[in-house]
Amino acid sequence: MLAALLVILPTILLEPSYSSSLSPSSPPLVNTIPSNPSSTELPSASSIYQTETMKIPASVKTVLIYAANELHEDIKTEKHKLISDRNPYFVPKNTIVSNGTSVVIHNADAPWDSPHPHIFTVGSQKSDKLAWAINTQEFRLAPGIHEISTDDSPWAIGSVQVTSETARPTNLIVGTFYTPTMQVANPKDNDGGTHPGNLAYYMQEFPMNGLRIESTYNFTYASCSDCPDKFWPDNKSSNHTLIVWSSTQPLSDVLVALTKLTMANAYI
Secondary structure: HHHHHOOOOOOOOOOOOOOOOOOOOOOOOOOOOOOOOHHOOOOOHHHHHHHEEOOOOOEEEEEEEEEEOOOOOOOOHHHOOOOOOOOOOEOOOOOEEEEEOEEEEEEEOOOHHHHHHHHEOOOOEEEEEEOOOEOOOOEEEOOOEHHHHHHHOOOOOOOEEEEEEEEOOOOOEEEEEEEEOHHHHHHHHOOEEOOOOOOOHHHHHHHHOOOOOEEEEEEEEOOOOOOOOOHHHHHHHOOEEEEEEEEEHHHHHHHHHHHHHHOOOOOO
């Protein structure tokens, strides 16, 4: 399986409904984050979505890989339940970092109708069993290709490739995030809790929590032929947005913010 990960072939997104970076009609960002020139080297959300790969600049200290909602569903039998069949489990599916850049995985696999805690393995290192919206420890990896997997969902596979280039990190942290593009019709979970997350909400909340939105990519995934609106109900919509974000805050603060932002998400 690792041999297959050595070849990362770009693929082409066929007929996306629409794509964008931040649009003129979007709510303005509340800029609470100092500009960091290193963030301009980040690949775009569009590129990450289409190639399923994110090459991280050597200036990045830590990268947060997003373990998506419905990670517990097998793409071979439950493909329609995923947010997308591109980067379906780990966003991105393949991450390339320099030697010295650490990796953290964020578990965004929501607990309704039942909890979905996961143990994540990166190479030979394992995390604790993590509940929803909780983060792994920092993985510090040697040069080479390291498989990402989970103990309970063997179909959920990703990779981290560590190059021989030595990282020259600033205090920059980067990561990805999925959100519904528009406000969903029903933002409540099965316990009655409300989750206001959508793109407009996060464009305000990310910077207010110390995370800068670097780019976005809007896409449609409506592959549930038996569902009234052609998308899986737990995903609330067929229109989604991939966000690439960065932060110069301490990692501990970023992890707290990311937990808060995921708990507000409508993917329940």
